Amino acid sequence: MNPYSFEDPVTDQKMFYGYHNEVKKIVERVTEQWSFFVLGGPRMGKTSLLQQVEHGLEALGKKNTSRNARQLVIPLYLDMRDIPATDKDFFGKVAKKLEQFLDEHIFAHAIPSEVKISLDSVENAAEPFDSFAAVLLEITEVMKPKELRLVLLVDDLWRKLGSETEIIFPRILRALLTPSEINYAVASVFTGSFYDLGVIGSSASPLENVLFDQSLHVLNKAQTLLLINEPTQNKIPAEVTQEIYQETGGHPFLIQYIMSHLYDREDWAYVTTEDVGQVIVKFEEEREDFKDWFKKLSEIDRKVYKVFCQVELGMETQICIDDLLHMMKFDIPNVNWPVIRDALNALATTGLIRETNEDCYELAGQWPARWFRRMW
Numbered sequence: 012m013n014p015y016s017f018e019d020p021v022t023d024q025k026m027f028y029g030y031h032n033e034v035k036k037i038v039e040r041v042t043e044q045w046s047f048f049v050l051g052g053p054r055m056g057k058t059s060l061l062q063q064v065e066h067g068l069e070a071l072g073k074k075n076t077s078r079n080a081r082q083l084v085i086p087l088y089l090d091m092r093d094i095p096a097t098d099k100d101f102f103g104k105v106a107k108k109l110e111q112f113l114d115e116h117i118f119a120h121a122i123p124s125e126v127k128i129s130l131d132s133v134e135n136a137a138e139p140f141d142s143f144a145a146v147l148l149e150i151t152e153v154m155k156p157k158e159l160r161l162v163l164l165v166d167d168l169w170r171k172l173g174s175e176t177e178i179i180f181p182r183i184l185r186a187l188l189t190p191s192e193i194n195y196a197v198a199s200v201f202t203g204s205f206y207d208l209g210v211i212g213s214s215a216s217p218l219e220n221v222l223f224d225q226s227l228h229v230l231n232k233a234q235t236l237l238l239i240n241e242p243t244q245n246k247i248p249a250e251v252t253q254e255i256y257q258e259t260g261g262h263p264f265l266i267q268y269i270m271s272h273l274y275d276r277e278d279w280a281y282v283t284t285e286d287v288g289q290v291i292v293k294f295e296e297e298r299e300d301f302k303d304w305f306k307k308l309s310e311i312d313r314k315v316y317k318v319f320c321q322v323e324l325g326m327e328t329q330i331c332i333d334d335l336l337h338m339m340k341f342d343i344p345n346v347n348w349p350v351i352r353d354a355l356n357a358l359a360t361t362g363l364i365r366e367t368n369e370d371c372y373e374l375a376g377q378w379p380a381r382w383f384r385r386m387w
């Protein structure tokens with residue numbers, strides 16, 4: 012069976028590449044009440060990463076249920092596409108998921124039926140968060156001496172952007188992140204794009220101090236080679252893997268797209284760079300991803316990306332913030348360091364450029380760059 016997939020998030024741990032350090036860090040720290048915002052553009056691997064965090068926490072939970080365990084770790088994955096955009100629905104769903112988790116695990120017998128009834132009533136409560144917090148306190152009592160650690164993995168809180176969500180999601184964030192009597196027991200990991208983070212900054216600025224950013228990035232060369240070579244038993248010729256790296260720039264979704272097509276050919280040792288070219292043509296015929304990425308960039312991001320796309324191949328390709336400030340001062344009025352840094356972050360988390368040194372970046376994939384050049 013073809014192990015590559017460009018449509019679904021990675022669920023097979025063996026097919027998850029490149030973001031292991033990020034997963035490890037999040038798994039270690041959420042149990043100490045750190046909350047995270049995982050920043051990534053479309054198709055950069057946000058859902059895949061969240062699912063690995065869930066596996067990591069489940070494994071920890073299993074370890075922790077052994078004799079001397081201090082903590083009871085409960086990860087709950089919440090796909091915001093399944094949740095209508097009100098805070099009632101949100102906490103109602105969290106309560107349902109928690110109930111299901113408690114039911115499915117060995118400690119279900121320890122949960123009194125009143126707690127289950129309270130969990131059921133969250134969705135219809137006048138103040139869903141308060142009602143949820145109250146049940147959590149009950150559960151904490153029941154679980155003692157173990158410490159409850161509920162980790163909410165909230166995928167795409169911003170998926171349903173609209174005027175209603177604009178009001179609701181800061182409320183959810185505040186409820187979860189500002190000090191309250193349940194804070195010691197709950198940590199959250201949110202995913203979204205660079206611009207979603209900006210919305211938090213403006214609508215709920217006190218949260219900046221309690222929400223740690225974890226930026227996604229394109230895979231480096233070694234990680235890209237592993238993703239290409241391990242599932243194909245090192246049979247793909249080196250010039251072809253090099254071509255895939257240069258074309259995709261290490262963008263996990265673009266690598267998966269190419270590899271899912273090449274994998275179906277059984278003669279991996281005879282695959283050529285022309286075959287890669289054919290897959291790229293097919294992508295452009297059938298998919299609109301680049302258009303979607305482009306739409307999400309701001310005017311300034313596009314101007315900065317243009318500078319990267321114009322750098323000649325084979326020359327020194329790294330560009331630093333100071334160079335950009337100098338180059339762009341005629342093009343962008345009032346350009347300054349934070350403006351450029353924001354554009355670079357937006358481009359790097361979209362997987363179009365990669366950080367090379369502190370404050371310095373280079374073009375990632377040639378393939379999206381060609382597409383963007385055609386658009387100008």
Ligand SMILES: Nc1ncnc2c1ncn2[C@@H]1O[C@H](COP(=O)(O)OP(=O)(O)OP(=O)(O)O)[C@@H](O)[C@H]1O
Nearest residue numbers: 016017019028053054055056057058059263264267
């Ligand atoms: N760590 C990874 N290792 C290997 N492949 C990955 C990894 N992360 C993402 N991918 C590939 O990229 C594709 C998109 O991943 P995923 O759905 O997790 O991204 P996303 O950021 O959640 O996307 P969306 O913006 O559509 O919600 C997947 O189909 C998978 O093939």
Ligand SMILES: [Mg+2]
Nearest residue numbers: 057058059166
């Ligand atoms: Mg996703």
